[in-house]
Structures are given as C-alpha cells and as structure tokens.
Amino acid sequence: MAQEATANEQKKFKVPRIPGDIMIYPMIVGLLLNTFCPQVFEIGGFFTAACRGGSNVIVAAILLFVGAGISFKSTPGAIKTGIVVLIPKLVVAAALGLGVAYFFNDNFLGLSSVSIIGGITFCNMALYTGIMGEFGDESEQGAVGILFFTAGPAVTMIILGVSGLANIPIGTIIGSILPLVIGMVLG
Template identity: 75%
Template sequence: MATDDTSTRPARAFKVPRLPGDIMIYPMIAGLLMNTFCPQALEIGGFFTAATRGGANAVVAAILLFVGAGISFKATPGAVKTGVAVLIPKLALAAAMGLAVAWFFDDDLFGLSSVSIIGGISFCNMALYTGIMSEYGDEAEQGAVGILFLTAGPTVAMVILGVSGLASIPLGTVVGSVLPLVVGMVLGNCFPFVRDLLKPGANPAIAVLGFQLGCSMSLASFVTGGLSGILLGLVTVFVVGPVTCLFERLCGGTGKAAIACSTIAGTAMTTPAALVEVAPQYAAIAPVAYAQIATAVIVTALLAPILTGWYDKRFCAK
C-alpha cells in the first residue's frame, strides 16, 4: 500500500529571481518603498534608524576599505587611466548638452534647463559605482572611484556655467574620501591575512548601502520631477553612458566603468541651491531643476546596475 509522504517533504523555498546588480537593487527597492509608503517605520529609533538615516558615507568608506584590500599596487596606474577615460567624456557631454540648451533653446528643452542637465549629468553616484564595480569590475575599475570623486560638489557645474571662482572642494575632503581605499590597498598588499579577512565584507556592505540609498528616495519625486526628470535620467543612462563607454573602449578599457558611471548622485540636488547663492538669475528655475535631478537620481540608480550586468555578460564574458 502506497503511503503519501508529502508531509515529510521539505517545503520548497521561494526562489528570488536573479538580475544584474540585484545585490544592490533589491535592498534599494525595499528602502524606496518603505520611505514612500511608511517613512515612520524608518524613524523607529535605535540601530535600525541609524542604519537607514545615518548616512551612506560610513558604509561607502567601509566598502572602499574592503575593495582596496583586494587591489594590488600594480593596478594603480590602470585605476587612474580608467577614471580619466570615464570622467572626460562625461563632463564634456554634460557641458555640451547643457550649454546647447541654454544657447539655442532659450534654456528650456522639454522642460530641462542647463542647470538640471549640467548639475545632474556632471555628477557620478560614487556610492552606486563602488557597489556595481565591486561585483563586476576589476581592480583598475574599482580603484577609479578615486578619480571620479572630482565630480563631487557643485564646483564642476559652476565652472561650466561660468562661476568657477566661487566654489571649491577642500583638499582635505578629497584626501579623506580616497584614504579608505588607500588604507585598504596598503593593508591588503602588506598583510595577506588582512586581505582575506576584509574582501568578503564588500558584498554585505553593498547590500546595506543599497538599502540606505533607497531610504533616501521616494516615489513622490517622480510626480514632482515629472516626465522631464525621467527624460534626464534616460539621457544620462542611454546617451551619456554609451558615448562614454565607446571612449573608454577606445582608450583600452572594457567600457563597464562608463556604464556604471552613467548615474546621477543624490548630492547633485545641492547644485541648484548652490548656484542661486552665487548667481541669483537661476532662482526661478532652481526648484524645478531640483525636482528633475531628484527624479533622475532614482531612474539612473535602478537602471545602471542592470545595464552594467547585462553589458558584462554580453560583451565581457570572454
């Protein structure tokens, strides 16, 4: 007599579908939804609130330390080369498109202004770049984040818009932002056991970073920024990204760093307000530019990891 042993079979676990960059995307979506529909839960206090509202800088520093531990000193020239190959076309495209809109379209093309274009595209989400390259990049591509830091702050946008003498990034900030990566490299190269200890910590830290980034976003930004903000994000990913990728490949790179760099950082939202302080003529368009950049931050944060993973599988499998 046959017996039904279904009760003794182990329950079948739900299998989460994998997608490129999911180690960061899934936590980011979770944080985005929580901050949109139940932001009060993020303010419950204790360690949970500290993990969601404490800022991503500490986690980025930890990721840089972990990543640096796995980078050999031999990769340093390659990191500089990759960073420059990605940074030059990105800034050139931001300047060209922004100034073209200002000069030929009366500073209004489908709702986008020179402030939103230059202030958004000239930035790179270095936290996201670090997470993506930790999963898909080699040592040189991971270390290039030290060069990409030059896009931090509104200085680049101000220089392009003609107010270059009114803003600067303190030298200590630049050095301090690269220091965790350098410390990790020194420790990893000098002490192999430290390298083996730190390297596995990168992926868990990336997941935490993704959740933190999501908790700083809201779907309400899509409503405020509208279609013009979505357009800014799509242009950054599908126009700036491929052109920068081509330039990087011509310089001998794989192009992955360029795709991962086709993002807009949340700190780009500080640019419109900073410009108003030194150039009051931008006061009227600053609030709109702020909303558009906020929308583009979300669009690029969701698309860049997926496209980088697809590109890596499609063109870099060999």
C-alpha cells in the same frame, strides 16, 4: 533521485534578478525598516551616522572598502580607467549643457543647463561599485576613487562657474569637493 532534487529546487524561494538589484533590494529593506521600525537605525556610532544623513560617512566607507580590495599594482590601470570614463563624460555634459544655455535660452524641452550638466556628470557610485565588484577587474574597481569626483554637485558648479552662467564663490566649490578628497585620503 533526480525528481527529488528537482522538487526541492522548485520549493526554494529565489529572488528575481533585475538590473541594479544589488542596490534596489537593500534600499527596499531600508525603506521598510525606516517606515515601520525606525528605532532600528538609532543604535549609535558609525551605523547611525551613516543611516541619518551621513553621505560623507558612506563615501569614506565605500572608498575604504574599495581600496582594501585592490592592490598597488592596479593603481595605474585604475587611474587610466577613471580618466577614460570621466573626461568624455565631462566634455559631453559641458557641451550639451552650455549649448542649451546659449542656443536655447536655457530651456530645451523643459530641461535647463543645470539639470543637463548635473544629470550627465552624476555617477551612481554604489551601483558602479557593485557591478564592478561582480564583473570588473581590479583597475575598473579602483576607478571608483576618480569617479567619486562626480558624485556631488562640485562638477556642475565648476562648469557653470567657469562658463559664467552662475556666480558660485570658490569657497562653496571647495566646500563641496573637500569631503570627497578627505574620504579618498582616509580610504
């Protein structure tokens, strides 16, 4: 009997586990579908909006689903976790990016201050949400709402604008933050 169970287990196809697989496998499926039969994504409504350049739709949906999975009791912990992750990341990004701009003439091994600040402050929220959904507690899952502020170019624009390295109009900064705020309120 034990030999039959072992033989059946060997016949089953198992998808290999790799870091970030919760994102990589669906992305590969989406890539293949969009390449070989793109009409699948043209069914209309929310699905088409999300698949065709609807990053704001996806942000709002992720925030809605994450919010549905946590309780009000975990909100203080989520805020604390989000701030503890966010503040050091922003400080390091600003220090390194502005240091490169001022001390290395905005070029350190081919990297500019914009690329350094943008690279450090960016957060892959889908990967974070997937990992925290599987391994994190409610406060870590809820921190996604605060961490979403680093999902776009707004933080990089604010750091560069405040430091004087770039002349970015306040309307542009508000326009890049507003969809995130609306997504958080609606979520």
